[in-house]
Amino acid sequence: MKLGNQTISSNQLFYLMCTFLLGSSVVFLPGVRAGSNAWLAVLLGALEGFVFLAIYNGLVGQHPGKNLIEINDLVFGPFLGKALSWVYLIYFLYVSAQLLRTFAAFFAIIMTSTPLMVFLITPLFVSSFAVRSGLEVLAKYSQIVFTTVITLFCFDFVLLAKELDLSNLLPFMDIPISKLLLATQSVAALPFGEVVVFLVLTNLIHNPSDTGRFMKKALLFSSIFLLLYTVRTTAVLGTYSTISTYPAFSALRVINIGEVFTRLEIVLAIVFLALGFVKGSLFYYCTVLGVAQLLKMRSYTPLVLPIGALLLNISILLFDEYIFDIIDASMLFPFYSLVFALFLPLLTLIVAKIRKTGNQQGDSANA
């Protein structure tokens, strides 16, 4: 049973995944805790991301055209499989609530007297509209946004050329290895580990045999982009990036070309708005779709608003002080997200291999 009323092409999957991966990383510099070695953390984190992806591709390859919930059912049986699916869905709901809150907090820094509710409800409302309209709408939107963002990035790069100081990337490897590993893990978890949510969409892709290839391509492309982005921001800001709340945002504040091209950070705020929207909506969409599938509903649309309301409430209840968001994002999330990004999919893959569920030929074609 296919609940999503639309399917997307592999090419659209590529754009959707790229946009998704850039999502929140564009304002929070990935790997910033590693200081001048942030680029190294991004590189290692991306490699870890490829390991995650290999597991997901293994699962999809073995069960082509099926999504996470169907795979869970097949591998663990109807009862345990469904329980596991519910756990995944709660996690997706939690992540999207967190993302929404982070998103709102970013705008609240500048607009101090506007109630946080405004920044929570407005994007959520638009997001629920997008979710209701379906996956194809999101995919098409991400195609437009992605090309725009890449163009803007090139533009920023040229404007920042004057400020680049590559000696800011030195010294190489002078931080304790534990600090580097923590930074690496946070990069692996924050954009790359979240790719697990795409497993809910695998039954909505036109050509299931291409899925793995295009996901690899998207991961490669976005990790190169993030690497360049990190190198650029570190080269501009140096140690300033370690005290800045939003390093990439600070980097653009430095641009001053003849008192004409200044105050360009607003561009990044808009880019964040556009990219974060895709990421948040995708998590939201997958949660709604998954719940509808588990409840054996004929259509997921009645669930959009109730789950949206739930999402709003969770994001309000998450924390009162911003510091807990930072602690969560930098110290806790990198580890507990591993359960969903690595351990559960790996367990599923191992059990699937042992029980020989699904299509064994597809496995060898995609591995």
Place this chain on the structure above:
Amino acid sequence: MFKVTSGYKIAALFLLILQLLFTTGCWDRVDLNNRAIVVGLGIDSSPYKDKILVSTQIIDPTNVKTPQTAGGGGAESFWIVTSEGRSVFEAIRTTTHVSSRKLFLPHNQVIIFGEDLAQEGLKGHLDMLMRDYEFRETNWILVSEGKAQDILATKTRISSIPAFFIRDLITERIYHSQVAAINIKDLVLRITSKSTAPIASLIHVEDNSGEKVLKLSYTAVFDHDLKMVGRLNDRESRGLLWVLGEVKSGIIVVTNPTGTCNYSLEILAAKRKIVPEFKDGTPTITVRIEASSNLGETSCSEDLDRPEMWKLMASLQNEAIRGEVEAALAKAQELKADVFGFGEAFHQKHPKMWREMESSWQEIFSSLEVDIVVESLVRRPGLILSNVYTEKGD
């Protein structure tokens, strides 16, 4: 059926357009006529010990001179408001007691600290300048001789707003390259590097043929806690800029070997390379400077037709540049302040050795051996080759 739908569509569209009239802004919007645009900030010590004085230079829109009203004289186009507080933020907010509009800081250009406060230490007064989103990382930081308030209140020519005038003094400093300037971002980099000493430009009021003018001259040197420990004069400041690679232009005057006349050389371009090394275990720095210049003026009547003369000028120039760098180095070593970032060079190239040196870097720096290698060229003569008094040998 179709008609009803399109009717609804038109009604919906109309409602959507109508709502644009009522949802024009958000809670935080402030209209331009409610903003007091701050362009300069001066921070001084106060007679009360735990307080500081913050002077803000606000553009007074009622007196901004347009071409039509210029020449009328009368009031200034800026307004200086001074208020007191225990922190910069408190003092800025206290200003609202006397200003009918709330201060608006994103257009601030310069932040001037009074000398008294700079000698006490600026450590406690910087945080807001980075934390508040209204300040920009590109704001210039200066230290004034005397009170910062007086600097902001000095009338300026050409540009009627002193803060813009000071900003332009800083951007045009490249034509003499004798003052180092620093913005908030670079100041933070110097503070976070732990070994590099923070610097800032100095500004003072000078009497220039009966008129009070602002003069940007000398560079203030701070220790790690941002206490001003000394200053570099114009020559030493250029010595510093050679090492930082920030010399863009400027005039080098060299005297010919007999000491009777001189050559003024206009710097065209300069590059530098800092190489940190260990020679028999002791850290040494090699600074390589490459510069080129044009002959801008000479009072010598030697025949410049001969290549040797140009080699001579270049070698005199080498010595002059080396002299400037040595002067800066001597002063910095005396102050035990690593203004050049030599420590950071070791940190970047030899991170392992640096860990042992870090704690005693001030001592190491004060007796650091620095090799200065200068290579320079004098390229072009301008519109005449030899001086008009030159007697041709043939």
